[in-house]
């Protein structure tokens with residue numbers, strides 16, 4: 001079972017912070033196992049995953065292709081029901097047998113690799129959609145959508161349509177849409193996987209700022225080890241067949257982290273260690 005990391009405080013740029021008592025768990029995964037049954041047989045995608053994530057923590061999930069990252073994230077999002085185990089969000093069960101508790105799932109924000117925007121809706125209407133579905137009045141939801149457009153760096157593009165935006169801008173809309181309901185937990189599956197390297201780097205900086213501004217607790221799936229270490233308070237490394245937690249690594253650089261942190265020897269050492277661990281699985 002993964003051990004929980006220390007919670008950090010007292011930001012002093014570039015230096016490890018002092019450990020403090022951990023805050024209340026936001027998310028608890030208890031013995032999560034997932035088997036897929038198909039005509040070709042049974043795949044055990046996840047096996048006995050135990051993890052506690054604290055309030056405002058940013059946790060990156062990494063691992064080789066097929067190790068179960070997406071399955072785990074979709075289980076947390078209420079999209080894949082676990083074969084065994086429990087997902088607790090602020091102590092409440094997400095899954096009740098095969099069904100999700102809608103009041104729990106309603107408090108989650110999810111961002112996928114594709115922005116999945118409605119092409120016939122403007123930026124603000126896309127951002128405001130979850131509020132509309134929850135019956136929030138037009139004036140209120142558009143005010144909130146405009147605030148979020150500004151937060152994600154889309155001020156001036158509120159009335160634009162998705163076809164008029166770059167890939168990075170579309171992902172900003174998807175992030176703002178996920179944030180519109182002020183989620184208790186933000187779940188992100190390779191949100192920047194389709195972006196070019198420079199845009200991705202900029203989005204990493206932006207995401208850090210957005211997470212801090214909204215005090216979001218984030219679970220972030222990525223293939224990119226540098227991205228995982230740059231963003232994560234902890235990195236959870238999953239190994240495949242069946243998907244298990246191999247290690248949980250703390251990253252003790254204080255926030256906000258500038259891109260220069262990537263040149264720190266300790267940053268390089270963490271990336272190298274993780275890469276070696278992944279290479280060993282070849």
Ligand SMILES: Nc1ncnc2c1ncn2[C@@H]1O[C@H](COP(=O)(O)OP(=O)(O)OP(=O)(O)O)[C@@H](O)[C@H]1O
Pocket residue numbers: 036037038043044045063064065066067068069070071072
């Ligand atoms: N709906 C499904 N039906 C059957 N098997 C599935 C299904 N979804 C996932 N799997 C299997 O579960 C395992 C984990 O898949 P998953 O997509 O979670 O991995 P991943 O780590 O996200 O991979 P990648 O990095 O390539 O996206 C794989 O062996 C996959 O074939």
